[in-house]
Amino acid sequence: MFDELIDSGELPIARKSVLPGTGFFLPDELEEDFEDEQTQAALEGADVAVIADADADGLACVALIREAYDDVQVVPEPDDDTDTEDAEGTEETEETEETEETEAIAAGDNGDDPLEEPEPTPHSVALVPASPHNVEDALARVAEFGDDGIDLFVCDLCPDRYEYVEDELDAALDTADSVAWYDHHQWGDDVADAVRDAGVELVVGDSDEECSADVVYRSLEYEFDSMYEELAAVTRDHDLWLREDPRSDDLADYAYWTDPAEYVEVVREYGVDLPAWAEEFIAERRIEKEQLIDQAIGRAEFREIGDYTVGITYGRCSQNEVAEAMREDGADASVIVKPAGSASIRGTDEFDRCHEVAGKVNGGGHPKAAGCKPDIYNDMLDYANHWTSRGAVTKQVILTAFRDVVESAAEEAEAEESDTDASSDA
Structure with a gap:
């Protein structure tokens, strides 16, 4: 198949609106091999692994955990050549409710190269992006590639049934020294009980009052700087769709459009007030975002x-x-x-x-x-x-x-x- 047939970057908005991104057309086996390589690179030498939804809420959890573990900061520099194609917009959440955000990132809908080579990471707290539909795969990769005795956190993810994650969670528990699961979605009592019985510290917040970042903030035994309290609050504003703080839309859009690892380090450095170069990047992407919104509303x-x-x-x-x-x-x-x-x-x-x-x-x-x-x-x-x-x-x-x-x-x-x-x- 010719590359241009699956590359939606140059399509008119009306056609781009009805077709999935480039990554959708990649074979599952190729994508799985790529995710294996990325996870292995991220976990090399890591003391902690965080499996998290790759939206603003899940990534805020990663930022909080890296701060609590005094992980090294790697602040990105602005990229003048940032690609601005495929601006699909923010997803939530979940999605669970927004599984779509993470799925869209995996499918290449955020404009990034879906098969970009993994880079060595200096972090002792490794980020392993996941969605509710593939959290079991992420657990299996931590079990396979993580060092024995690693601390494992799972954030902003909720399995619909325990049997979906049972075997992979058991394997992760054999590898990890401790497993904590922090979330705010609607958990079935049977699923929550089974996860706790397996040996996991599970904390589920009130989904009408808290986002997952709130749960992590109050659950970790660490005195966070006020900027992290603000990060959790502004993240909650978008994740619960309160929309009282205009900065929350910026965080959600930036988390969706940029690389998850970059987002984590940017909010660790700048908090909720993003730097000018990030704001310019968001503004460029929003032009197409609004066009795609208009198509759907129509x-x-x-x-x-x-x-x-x-x-x-x-x-x-x-x-x-x-x-x-x-x-x-x-x-x-x-x-x-x-x-x-x-x-x-x-x-x-x-x-x-x-x-x-x-x-x-x-x-x-x-x-x-x-x-x-x-x-x-x-x-x-x-x-x-x-x-x-x-x-x-x-x-x-x-x-x-x-x-x-x-x-x-x-x-x-x-x-x-x-x-x-x-x-x-x-």
Whole structure:
């Protein structure tokens, strides 16, 4: 296949909006070999490993842990030749709710070379980026490439089922001297109990009040400088979609568009007030980001499901801003289907069952922010249909899940009302 057929960097915005990034087309085996090489290079000589979601929240956790372990700082210099293609936008979270951010980075959607050679790291605290869908792979790599007696942290990640990580976690526990898991997502009691029973220190914060950086900040026995308290607070502002501090959007965008290792070192040096060269980089990328947002908003449709209005659209874009636009147009919940096959689900005060919807279509997350990737893609013809139909099948599958959740909620409410009436009559 000719490289230019899978390189979306020079495509017009309208076409770029409907296609996945270059890395999507790379064979899994090639990508896995690359991730093995990167992890092995990062773990060489490291005393600590941090498996973290590669969004602003997960990377803030890495910054806090490096500070607590007095790890060396490697402050990057501004790059005048920074590539500005494929500005897809921020993802959250999770995504879980934003698995998409990490998946998009792995797929090359952030404009970086998806097969860039790993560089030797001087850090004693190694960063191992992961997503909720491949946390087990990251655990296996730490078990394989980490030194015996290493300290292991897992941050901003939540497995949907314990069996997904059971064997890999056991292997990591055999290698590591200690394993701590810090998160703020919605954990099932059975999963949390199993992880703790395995020998892990698990701390899960209130997903309505804390981000994972908050959990790390209060859990580590270390007196952090005030800049790290501020880093956790501003990270929370975006991760919980509070949007009261404009700097939080800058952090989220910068974490998405730059290399994860660079982000960690920049916020360790500058805190939440990014340097001018980083702000210039963000401003350049936002030009295309806004164009992609406009494309997705222009495709938005609205469906009435029970008492709720659900907005749904398709495109490579920043889902939070697109969801906010649909909310302003009357949506109680919003779905953004991505070219890579995943989808983001965003709720409001009126609809707070996003994680239940996602759970029906191979996903999970928070009550008001979740992510999923329906298991409906069997071959490239299915993906070709996905791109040309602008996600028609995926939209239908997720809307059906919405109907199931809404109907179940209505039945539960009716049953509770009947029980209340019965109690009153008695």
